[in-house]
Amino acid sequence: MSGQIPAVFDRPVLGIETSCDETAAAVVEGIQLRSNVVASQADLHHRYGGVVPELAARRHIERLVAVVDEALEAASLDVADLGAVAVTCGPGLVGALSVGVAFAKSLSLASGKPLVGVNHLEGHIYANVLVHGPFPTPALALVVSGAHTDLLWIPDYGQYRVLGRTRDDAAGEAFDKAARALGLGYPGGPEIDRLSRRGDPARVPMPEPLASEGGYDFSFSGLKTAVLRALQQTPSPDPADVAAAFQRAVVSHLVRRTVRAAEDLQPACLLLGGGVAANRLLRESLGREAQRLGIPLWLPPPWLCTDNAAMIACVGAFRLARGERAGLDLRAWADLPWDGLPPR
Numbered sequence: 001m002s003g004q005i006p007a008v009f010d011r012p013v014l015g016i017e018t019s020c021d022e023t024a025a026a027v028v029e030g031i032q033l034r035s036n037v038v039a040s041q042a043d044l045h046h047r048y049g050g051v052v053p054e055l056a057a058r059r060h061i062e063r064l065v066a067v068v069d070e071a072l073e074a075a076s077l078d079v080a081d082l083g084a085v086a087v088t089c090g091p092g093l094v095g096a097l098s099v100g101v102a103f104a105k106s107l108s109l110a111s112g113k114p115l116v117g118v119n120h121l122e123g124h125i126y127a128n129v130l131v132h133g134p135f136p137t138p139a140l141a142l143v144v145s146g147a148h149t150d151l152l153w154i155p156d157y158g159q160y161r162v163l164g165r166t167r168d169d170a171a172g173e174a175f176d177k178a179a180r181a182l183g184l185g186y187p188g189g190p191e192i193d194r195l196s197r198r199g200d201p202a203r204v205p206m207p208e209p210l211a212s213e214g215g216y217d218f219s220f221s222g223l224k225t226a227v228l229r230a231l232q233q234t235p236s237p238d239p240a241d242v243a244a245a246f247q248r249a250v251v252s253h254l255v256r257r258t259v260r261a262a263e264d265l266q267p268a269c270l271l272l273g274g275g276v277a278a279n280r281l282l283r284e285s286l287g288r289e290a291q292r293l294g295i296p297l298w299l300p301p302p303w304l305c306t307d308n309a310a311m312i313a314c315v316g317a318f319r320l321a322r323g324e325r326a327g328l329d330l331r332a333w334a335d336l337p338w339d340g341l342p343p344r
C-alpha cells in the first residue's frame with residue numbers, strides 16, 4: 001500500500017443527495033452507516049422514459065425535509081447531535097442539486113454545524129468504503145453511472161487521474177436508451193439485466209466498440225445503434241436475445257478496457273461504483289478477471305450502487321477530517337473536476 005489510510009471525521013455526518021432522481025439523506029459516523037433513506041422518483045419519470053429535470057427538482061422540494069427527518073430519526077439523532085452536513089454539489093442536474101445545496105446551507109446556518117460539498121462521482125467510489133473499509137492505494141476505479149463512464153487512477157486518497165472516459169453516451173445512458181428501444185421502462189439497466197437472463201447473446205450480432213484502438217476510452221453509441229438495427233429486422237428477433245447481446249457487448253467493452261489498465265498499472269485494488277455496478281454480468285465478469293489478475297475487486301452491494309446519501313456522507317467524513325469546509329456561497333455545478341471540489 002503506497003499511502004496511509006487517512007483520518008475520518010469522528011462525529012455523525014448528515015449526507016444529502018439530490019443530484020438526479022433520488023431524494024436521499026443518510027447519517028454516517030466515522031465509516032459506519034447509521035441510517036440511509038432513499039426516496040426514488042422512478043415512478044414520476046417512468047412515463048417519460050427518462051428524468052425530467054424540472055419535475056425532479058420540484059419533487060426534491062416536496063420530499064427532502066421528510067427524508068432528512070426520517071434519516072435522523074432512524075439514526076436516533078437530533079440536528080444538535082450532528083458534527084457536520086455534507087451535500088452533493090455536482091455533477092448533476094443543476095436545478096435538482098440546488099434543492100439539496102440550499103437546504104444544506106440553511107441547516108448549516110441555523111444549526112452552526114460545518115458544511116462540506118461533495119462530488120457525486122467520488123461518492124460512488126466511497127460506497128465501497130462503507131462496506132469494505134478504507135481501500136488500499138494506488139487503486140484503479142471504474143465509475144459507471146447514468147451520465148458518466150470514467151476509468152480513474154487513484155494514487156492516494158483524494159487524488160484522481162482520469163485514464164479514460166466515454167466519448168459519447170455513458171454506460172447507464174446506453175442501457176436506458178436500449179431499454180427504451182426495446183419498449184422497456186425507465187430506468188432501463190435493471191430491466192435489461194432481468195430480460196437478458198432468458199436471452200441468448202449469440203443470436204444477435206454486436207460490434208466491438210473502439211476495437212482497433214489502444215488506450216482506455218469507451219464508446220457506447222454504436223451498440224445502441226446496433227440494437228435499433230436488430231429490432232428493424234424481419235423476422236424480428238426475440239427482445240430477450242437483443243437485450244442479452246447488448247448487455248454482453250457493453251460489459252465486455254467495460255471489462256476489456258479496465259483489465260488493460262489493471263495490467264498496465266498494477267493497482268493494489270480495483271474499485272467499481274455507480275448505478276451500472278449493480279449489473280449482474282458486469283459484477284461476475286469483472287470478478288472473474290480480477291481473480292485471474294490476482295487483484296482484489298471491491299464492489300458495493302447493489303443497494304449502494306445506485307444513488308444514495310450514505311456515500312456522500314462518507315466522502316464528507318474524509319474531507320472534513322482533512323479540514324475542508326464549504327462556505328455559505330456553495331453552489332451547484334453541472335460538471336465538476338474529479339480532483340476536487342468546486343472551483344472557487
Ligand code: KG4
Pocket residue numbers: 020144145146147148171172173175176187188189190193274275276277278279280305306307
Ligand atoms: O449512479 P446512478 O444511480 O445515477 C447517476 O449518477 O446517474 O446510475 C443510474 C444508472 C441508470 O442509467 C440505470 O439504468 C443504471 O444506472 N443501472 C443499471 C442497473 N441498475 C441501474 N444498469 C445496468 N444494470 C443494472 N442492474
Ligand code: ZN
Pocket residue numbers: 120124145146274275306307
Ligand atoms: Zn450516481
